[in-house]
Amino acid sequence: MIKIENVHKSYKGKKVIENFSTTISKGEFICILGESGSGKSTLLGLMSLMIKPDAGSIIYKEKSSRSSSEIQKIRRNTIAYLFQNFALLDDKSAKYNIDLGAKLNPSFEKEDLRGIIEKVGLTESILTKKVYELSGGEQQRIALARALSKKFDVLFADEPTGNLDHKNTRHVLKIFKDLCKSGKSVVVVTHDIEIAAFADKLIYL
Known part of the structure; x- marks a missing residue:
């Protein structure tokens, strides 16, 4: 937990998150909802140790993550993060970007990577293209594949279906539900009510 x-x-003196407390349990699917500018992405960054809080504690596996070395270890071994802007290397191929996540997972096998690529619906023709040649929806699926190939217990995702059509949104939702069934936790910032309807817990900001 x-x-x-x-x-x-x-x-800059403006309170974005104030006296916030919650828990993330094993296998739990959590959605963070709120208007633009309400602090959703900031909260996701705090939960995932991407952002340091001004006060309060974030405790992973009974340990408060205070030292920089402990934070780095947790992020390396426990957390996967799907950025809203994808954070891909535009001048590299889709396959190269996905491989970056796999390189952080020493137990990862090529068969596992092939399974993830198939799961997110990427074709061989997409994998060989440079990221800048691809659509927003294709880039979003590449970013998801990279996140899934990394070693993690918790996946944090900022607007993971923002560039996807209805069919692919349903597909990503199934991936999230399957992750939770396998014991991994998923925390999502979303405006998508369809995604939020399947959450175990809703956080409103």
Whole structure:
């Protein structure tokens, strides 16, 4: 279980997250909802240790993540993150970008990678193209494949279906549900009510 206890975060004197607490249990699917500018992405960054809180504690596996070395270890071994802007290398191939996640997972096998690529619906023709040649929806699926190939217990995703049509949104939702059934946790920032309807827990900001 992950515990977030009394977390605060401000930017330039403006309170964005104030005295926030929650838990993330094994196999739980959580959606964070709210209007634009309400702090959803900031909260996701805090939960995933991408952003340091001004006050409060974020506890992974009974340990408070305070030191930089401990944070790096947790992020390397426990967390996968799907960025809203994808954070891909535009001048590299789709396959190259996906391989970056697999390189962080020493137990990963080529068969596992092929399974993930098939799961997110990427074709061989897409894999060989440079990222800048691909559509937003294709880039989003590449970013998802990269995240899934990394070693993790919790997947954090910022607007993971923002560039996808209805069919692919349903496909990603099934991937998230299957991850939760396997014991992994998924925390998603979304405006998509269809995604939120399947959450075990909703957080409104």
